[in-house]
Amino acid sequence: MKKPIQITRRNMLGATAGLIATAALRPATASAQQVASSASTAKPLPSYVSWKNSDSMIIHTPTTIETKRSAIGSSIITPSDRLFIRNNLPAPTAADIGDVNAWKLSIEGVSKPETFSVADLKQMGFETMAAVLQCSGNGRGLFPGNPSGTKWQTGAAGCVMWTGVAVRDVIKALGGVSTGMIYMTGTGGEKLPAGIDPLAVVVERSVPLAAMQDALLAxxxxxxxxxxxxGGPLRLIVPGYSGVNNIKYIKRLAFTKDQTQAAIQKTGYRMSPIGQKGDPTQPAVWTMDAKSWITSPSPDSGPIKAGQVQIKGVALGALEEVAKVDVSLDGGANWQPARLVGPDLGKYAWRQFVLSMNLKAGQYLVSTRVTTKSGVQQVALSTENAAGYLNSSWIYHSVRINVA
Amino acid sequence: MKKPIQITRRNMLGATAGLIATAALRPATASAQQVASSASTAKPLPSYVSWKNSDSMIIHTPTTIETKRSAIGSSIITPSDRLFIRNNLPAPTAADIGDVNAWKLSIEGVSKPETFSVADLKQMGFETMAAVLQCSGNGRGLFPGNPSGTKWQTGAAGCVMWTGVAVRDVIKALGGVSTGMIYMTGTGGEKLPAGIDPLAVVVERSVPLAAMQDALLAxxxxxxxxxxxxGGPLRLIVPGYSGVNNIKYIKRLAFTKDQTQAAIQKTGYRMSPIGQKGDPTQPAVWTMDAKSWITSPSPDSGPIKAGQVQIKGVALGALEEVAKVDVSLDGGANWQPARLVGPDLGKYAWRQFVLSMNLKAGQYLVSTRVTTKSGVQQVALSTENAAGYLNSSWIYHSVRINVA
Incomplete structure (x- = not known):
């Protein structure tokens, strides 16, 4: 059993000490990127996502495909053909789905339970929202303790514009949530493998009822x-919540007294201490945390020339607006405010930031730290957990840059 | 010679009178769409834009391709593979361009003239901006007088996220604009046909110097x-100005005392009275006007079922924020405020709007009218001009909807 690594405040204060301490905490980004790059070269895009931009992607497995750090673009919204893929079960085919407008969603745990087609839902309301979609395990590969699972770097995340009907509008039309319900439970419509207890494999997740307020059926x-x-024809978008809670091919939306008994909720996606199995007493992987990282310069985009350099990145407040982003070039000893760039797409979106610096030749350890509107600051260290979920540590996300 | 059609205020006041007057002013949308639809079926996508979503496009010619009204999407930003195409000269090939980062831009009419590569520019600044790109002739096909040129309906427009360096930052680094310059003149890098006076064909446009303030080299x-x-590797984006002013493959940016003598400026893109040729005494086609139209329901998306209907559309303020959009179902006799939907991407972007209505079977003439922050209201009628530029009339953009 590995122990979470402790870092003292004192380590972080001196530039040199901070740099050394930080460098010791994680594998060099260069080698991590080499792994990623060879993974990309080794495997072609699977046919169900053959329309993705292959040069932009790191293919870990056919169902875990991430965006290269430098390929996320600088237009806030992540292009669909560069957005990461993480499916717990194989995606249905077009033949499995048939007419997308005829796809059915049943709604339970409300005054008047009802089943709607997508065509029905399209006439019940209309909302558009930008929100970060981020795999619960994004950044797992940056934890020092080598937790099991896909070694995502920064690219299992994107900022996406979603359009659909607000869950609250649909529920209002059905007379409201039944008394005593405290979870919103969504069930995915993937075909389940035969001969296995459905609860062991179904993608069914419960989130606190309050998450309904800003959720979309998109x-x-x-x-x-x-x-x-x-997740088309219809996906549940729960903004501020990590990827797994945003149910693809949603076929049932239920308001429930208890969390689902599905393994993916009961024992999966739990913040389990290292060396322990998941169980329902551990915190569920639900909301994301404030987090930031640089996208350029990037170890995967070649050598950096001395002179004026635009240090760019993205920062999410997760549940509230980004107020500011600070950048350090010396592993956290000294910080400078970055400039936020481009329109603010709302509290669930991410912001782009830039710090323009004249860099001399040398090695820099670049760290970024976001602060939200209410003053929440990105954590220095995330608690490492058995499955490596929710890594939002600015230390673990620091990047070594060589300027020549 | 056709005379601009006059409509009196009195015509517009009574519901019936308004409906009849409006219907008389323009060809039925259904038949216009049929023309568009058969154009689409008849021609395949040209190879340089084979990556476009062919089902979403109306192919007028290989260099004039518009987005179907209903295909513009509901995510504010127009997906690149659905964005319209309008090129005055054939686009260069990748072989013509070579290394995109080595593409050169010369800057003249500043204290210290200089030539930069795209790689240089990328380290000089970083801005991201959402702005509507709209062909000067968008809506030409909705003018009643059948002006010459591509019969664009609503789809020679999109809202795009642009990233580049602010022109003002580049100019500042070059010591500012030389004294006495009153235009910003951009020259496109297209290969010019041999044996023709370059001024007759070059895409070179001058805009007032003030447009520099928010312009990007993207x-x-x-x-x-x-x-x-x-327009890659580098395009001049002049937000608020119609498409032709946003120079593709920009190779020269000059601050000048006079407008260019290129035909595309001197006699082209002028607001010429019907029956007259363009000349420099006529207003240049520069800034766009406040404008709106519905995207759904659309004559190209099939029959509409009675019941709750989401009437959706887009509205641009052109040079300032959209304050509100009103919708009429009776040709302008009665108006109801629509709801603005989704994040506000800034004054140069468009807003989405929706009006949720319970519609009984019947025929409706749907009109939309945007009002900007300072109170500018979309015009009832645009002055029809020889080349059918800048149609922003809400009357000409009204759409007949049949509900069964």
Whole structure:
């Protein structure tokens, strides 16, 4: 059993000490990127996502595909063909789905339970929202303790424009949530493998009822019908909550007294101490935390020339607006405010930031730290956990840059 | 010679009178869409834009391709593969361009003239801006007088996220604009046909110097390197100005005392009275006007069922924020406020709007009218001009909807 690594405040104060302490905490980004790069070269895009931009992606497995750090773009919204893929079960085919407008969603745990088609939902309301979609395990590969699971770096995240109907509008039309319900439980419509207890494999997640307020039933992503690989015809978007809670191919939305007994909720996606199995007494992986990282310069985009350099990145407040982002070039000893760039797409979106610096030749350890509107600051260290979820540590996300 | 059609205020006041007057002013949308639809079926996408979503496009010619009204999506930003195409000269090939980062831009009419590569520019600054790109002739096909040129309906427009360096930052680094300059003149890098006076064909446009303030030299569009078909490696974005002023493949940016003598400026893109040729005494086609239209329901998306209907559309303030959008179902006799939907991407972007209505069977003439922050209201009628530029009339953009 590995122990979470402790770092003292004192380590972080001196530039040199901070740099050394930080460097010791994680594998060099360069070698991590080499792994990623060889993974990309080794495997072609699987056919269900053949429309992705292959040069932008790191293919870990056919169902775990991340965006290269430098390929996320600088337009806030992540292009659909560069957005990461993480499916717990194989995506249905177009033949499995048939007419997308005929896809059915049953709604339970409300005064008047009802089943709606996507066509029905499209006439019940209309909302568009930008929100970060981030795999619960994004940044797992940056934890020093080598937790099991896909070694995501920064690219299992994107900022997406979602269009659909607000869950609250649909529920209002059904007379409201039944008394005593405290969870919103969504069930995915993936075909389940035969001969296995459905509860062991179904993608069914419960989130606190309050998450309903800003949730969407979305049929469109970035201006196009929701791709099957991303959960079309209909996906539950729970902004501020990590990827797994945003149920793809949603076929049932239930307001419930208890969390689902599905393994993916009961024992999966739990913040389990290292060396322990998941169980329902441990915190569920629900909301994301404030987090930031640089996208350029990036170890995967070649050598950096001395002179004026635009240090760019993205920062999410997770549940509230980004107020500011600070950047350090010396592993956290000294910080300078970055400039936020481009329109503010709302509290669930991320912001872009830039710090323009004249860099001399040398080695820099670049760290970024976001502060939200209410003053929440990105944590220095995330608690490492058995499955490596919710890594939002600015230390673990620091990047070594060589300027020549 | 056709005379601009006059409509009196009195015509517009009574519901019936308004409906009849409006209907008389323009061809039925259904038949216009049929023309568009058969154009689409008849021609395949040209190879330089084979990556466009063919089902979403109306192919007028290989260099004039519009987005179907209903295909613009509901995510504010228009997906690149659905964005319209309008090129005055054939787009260069990748072989013509070579290394995109080595593309050169010369800057003249400043204290210290200089030539920069795209790689240089990328280290000089970083801005991201959402702005509507709209062909000067968008809506030409909705003018009643059948002006010559491509019969664009609503789809020669999109809202795009642009990333690049602010022109003002580059100019500041070069010591500012030389004294006495009153235009910003951009020259496109298209290969010119041999044996023709270059001034007759070059895409070179002058805009008032003030347009510099918010202009970008952009290398990225919607999170991906600027496609060649849209002006990559480098495009001048002049927000609030119609498409032709946003120079593709920009190779020279000059601050000048006079407007360019290129035909595309001197006699082209002028607001010429019907029956007259363009000349420099006529107003240049520069800034766009406040404008709106519905995207759904659309004549190209099939029959509409009676019941709750989401009437959706887009509205641009052109040079300032959208304050409100009103919708009429009776040709302008009665108006109801629509709801603005989704994040506000800034004054140069468009807003989405929706009006949720319970519609009985019947025929409706749907009109939309945007009002900007300072109180500018979308015009009832645009002055029809020889080349059918800048149609922003809410009357001409009214759409007949049949509900069964």
């Amino acid at each position: 049929w469109e992503m970035n201006g196009e019908p929701m791709p099957l690989a991303h | 290398w990225e569009m919607n999170g991906e390197p600027m496609p060649l078909a849209h």
